[in-house]
Amino acid sequence: MKVCVVGSGGREHALVDALSRTAEVVITPGNPGIAESVADRPEDIEADLYVIGPEAPLVDGLADRLRAMGRVVFGPGADGALLEGSKAWMKEVVAAAGVPTASYATFEDLDDALGFLAGMVPPFVIKTDGLAAGKGVLVTDSLTEARNAVGDYLSGHAFGEAGRRVVIEEGLSGPELSVLAVCDGNKGVLLAPAQDFKRVGDGDNGPNTGGMGAYSPVPFVNDELLQEVQDNFITPTLAELRKRGIDYRGVLYAGLMLTPSGLKLIEYNVRFGDPETQVVLPRFDGDLANLLLEAANGDLRTEPQFHDEACVTVVCAAQGYPSTPRSGDVISGIADAEAADGVNVYCAGVTTNDDGQLVTSGGRVLNVTATGETLAAARARAYEAAARISWEGMFHRSDIAAEAAAQT
Numbered sequence: 237m238k239v240c241v242v243g244s245g246g247r248e249h250a251l252v253d254a255l256s257r258t259a260e261v262v263i264t265p266g267n268p269g270i271a272e273s274v275a276d277r278p279e280d281i282e283a284d285l286y287v288i289g290p291e292a293p294l295v296d297g298l299a300d301r302l303r304a305m306g307r308v309v310f311g312p313g314a315d316g317a318l319l320e321g322s323k324a325w326m327k328e329v330v331a332a333a334g335v336p337t338a339s340y341a342t343f344e345d346l347d348d349a350l351g352f353l354a355g356m357v358p359p360f361v362i363k364t365d366g367l368a369a370g371k372g373v374l375v376t377d378s379l380t381e382a383r384n385a386v387g388d389y390l391s392g393h394a395f396g397e398a399g400r401r402v403v404i405e406e407g408l409s410g411p412e413l414s415v416l417a418v419c420d421g422n423k424g425v426l427l428a429p430a431q432d433f434k435r436v437g438d439g440d441n442g443p444n445t446g447g448m449g450a451y452s453p454v455p456f457v458n459d460e461l462l463q464e465v466q467d468n469f470i471t472p473t474l475a476e477l478r479k480r481g482i483d484y485r486g487v488l489y490a491g492l493m494l495t496p497s498g499l500k501l502i503e504y505n506v507r508f509g510d511p512e513t514q515v516v517l518p519r520f521d522g523d524l525a526n527l528l529l530e531a532a533n534g535d536l537r538t539e540p541q542f543h544d545e546a547c548v549t550v551v552c553a554a555q556g557y558p559s560t561p562r563s564g565d566v567i568s569g570i571a572d573a574e575a576a577d578g579v580n581v582y583c584a585g586v587t588t589n590d591d592g593q594l595v596t597s598g599g600r601v602l603n604v605t606a607t608g609e610t611l612a613a614a615r616a617r618a619y620e621a622a623a624r625i626s627w628e629g630m631f632h633r634s635d636i637a638a639e640a641a642a643q644t
């Protein structure tokens with residue numbers, strides 16, 4: 237089977253790695269750190285299966301265009317991708333599906349939004365309705381900060397058109413959990429759970445990012461909790477989408493919080509998580525290309541299996557991320573890091589300079605990923621490997637999976 241992966245980040249590098257175990261794989265556009273990269277448009281590549289990584293092309297209808305050409309695609313059409321493309325629409329769908337989630341209201345008018353904030357108790361949770369690369373969410377106890385954010389969002393200053401409508405939510409608390417379901421339009425099968433780290437700094441401080449690291453498995457998640465995810469989140473959501481005429485084939489990613497009053501949905505994404513994919517797929521035990529093909533064909537038969545070993549990824553980022561990452565710095569040490577047992581370095585924000593050297597070209601540059609018998613072992617390997625990599629201004633969190641590793 238030939239698979240075409242669409243995207244250029246660490247998530248797609250991990251997908252290429254896992255799919256290559258059983259299939260011939262190309263990736264477009266990829267990046268210079270991924271050997272299978274080709275420059276052609278996906279439409280111009282002949283493949284048996286197309287796997288679309290990022291949300292933007294999904295929201296933009298790439299899956300629909302490929303399907304109209306008769307291609308087999310893993311990834312929802314623009315209709316289903318709206319679950320991520322519009323948080324207001326997502327909230328309306330999950331309310332109709334009876335899925336537990338934070339209460340909310342949407343606003344386009346500044347005075348209405350400020351009036352609503354004045355009646356809330358902190359923390360205040362402000363989200364752009366549209367796509368903002370994981371950065372459009374503010375959680376704060378400060379009413380002043382919340383008021384300023386609403387002004388910046390609605391005026392278009394902070395996130396352009398994506399922020400001209402905002403969702404203001406009830407603040408929830410509790411440990412977070414990412415569960416990715418592979419869906420075939422009718423049903424979904426769950427992949428191994430993961431936890432990611434959204435804030436830029438140690439101890440969950442600083443602004444939200446696209447994700448600074450992740451690990452799998454998650455110690456507090458048992459089979460009963462996963463069954464709850466299936467029964468109370470994935471199954472009713474797919475049923476509600478079907479009711480609306482949406483044939484959802486792709487990943488439905490549930491971002492969940494285990495609150496004192498039970499599991500609640502924080503967000504849905506319509507694609508593999510980044511960096512969750514980097515820790516889930518190395519644990520996948522089977523033929524991933526075949527699983528995704530079954531889903532793309534609307535005929536899921538395989539129950540995914542996972543190795544017992546643990547996996548941890550540490551995101552190495554460029555100085556200034558998430559606001560203004562510097563770029564063009566020469567990266568060294570990848571081969572040295574990968575020489576260690578169980579280590580893979582997934583390349584994300586990289587390019588080559590005029591001398592052909594690999595240099596930084598984005599905020600999240602590399603994902604240093606390691607497997608091990610336990611979370612503690614995987615974590616130690618990932619950090620030892622990350623210490624072998626360097627460029628001017630590189631930084632990473634030092635507490636990825638620390639708490640979970642200490643519990644196991």
Ligand code: AMP
Nearest residue numbers: 338361373405406407408434491502503
């Ligand atoms: P999202 O992009 O919607 O997943 O939000 C990013 C992060 O903001 C989440 O992972 C949570 O840590 C936090 N967050 C989002 N919504 C809420 C909420 N209603 N209450 C508390 N924290 C939230």
Ligand code: GLY
Nearest residue numbers: 432447509510511
């Ligand atoms: N790790 C968060 C995301 O993929 O949106």
